[in-house]
Amino acid sequence: MLQGKTPVVSQAVVRRLPIYLRYLQQLQAREVDTVSSQEMGRDLDINPAQIRKDLAYFGEFGRKGIGYHVPYLIEKIRQILKLDRNLPVALVGAGHLGIALSNYSRLRRSELAIAAIFDKDPRKIGLAVAGLTVQGMDDFETRVREQGIRIGIVAVPAPEAQAVANRMVEAGIVGILNFAPATLRTPPTVHVRYSDVTSELQALAYYVR
Amino acid sequence: MLQGKTPVVSQAVVRRLPIYLRYLQQLQAREVDTVSSQEMGRDLDINPAQIRKDLAYFGEFGRKGIGYHVPYLIEKIRQILKLDRNLPVALVGAGHLGIALSNYSRLRRSELAIAAIFDKDPRKIGLAVAGLTVQGMDDFETRVREQGIRIGIVAVPAPEAQAVANRMVEAGIVGILNFAPATLRTPPTVHVRYSDVTSELQALAYYVR
DNA sequence: TAGATTGTTAATCGATTAACAATC
């Protein structure tokens, strides 16, 4: 394991860390103190060697012969994912989905809470949603910078998604979660994750019969 | 390319097919008649060889020197994904997210439309959502079988997700899209796709600064 | 001590990309 600077870690590894974290938090709620990679692997359907290797990218968190101390590993994964600080999120699009996301309690009480909601539709501007007021897009960049927001959610119709992404990049956002059914073009410094219900269902359809 | 039976194709390939389909439909709306793997690759940020190889698993759909005929390729991908028939979807969970999904117009007018909504909460049962009536869970298996439903969406809180998945499997559902933050245990014949906003955002947080 | 389990190297597996003959 490298000292100081973390090595370049693949996206696959980073995507598994939240899964580990969620599982460990469930263990903590049940007051389980220690867990082995074997137990984790069984419950999460992931190879135990995979889990050990993933964690070892970031440090030596376990004890040979014993396993991992649950509270300690939670703390470490939270540090790695930067969940030990507040990371306000900007949401663009106050439609059905945007409102559902804003009201999602698991998000509301987390470090990744939605801190500002935007929509370009004048009928939406001013609406109260989950304790926030929907803002227009005029001062988007200023508002995002003021609040130190680095993560954005795109929840607008597909034809508007690229324009919204452009403004997010302009505002200094470096991580985008895109719910619109569209491929976004962004600079290589910006990370985009896609979530599209239609595509997911279509992929599932392949396996029917 | 094998005749008749399709070869075993990796999940990665199947997940790209909806991306291709969506892109091709956009081209069709613009009345573009022909497209090369190079053009597709540029717009979708996918290696052209990858695209050709993916498609070649299922047949010879292109013409050397020319490219792919857009309407023909759309038809073929729809057949591969079984979108040339109606595949009704069962939704369990009529909370914020469930309602947002039910109202999602792109889903409503597709072959993968939500055909039945269930919730165990007596206060939700009987509600009208997107032209459907929320049903209780008592006759879940019967209703699902009656309507020939093979695909299900889990939109309930995490602690209830596994129980819902079990009943879906019991009802003959073979594809599950799970929005609950929980790993589901299902028989190997059942395909599960995960969609968890929190995990996605947490993975994005890793890349901040 | 004996048993268990990590961290890590080596082996394997699978997916992506390059290259090119075939051919429109």
Place this chain on the structure above:
DNA sequence: TAGATTGTTAATCGATTAACAATC
């Protein structure tokens, strides 16, 4: 014909899994 592009094989790349010394 000359240029373009597919379908496919071979090469490369990267991720997963197995194995095991170190050690609690």
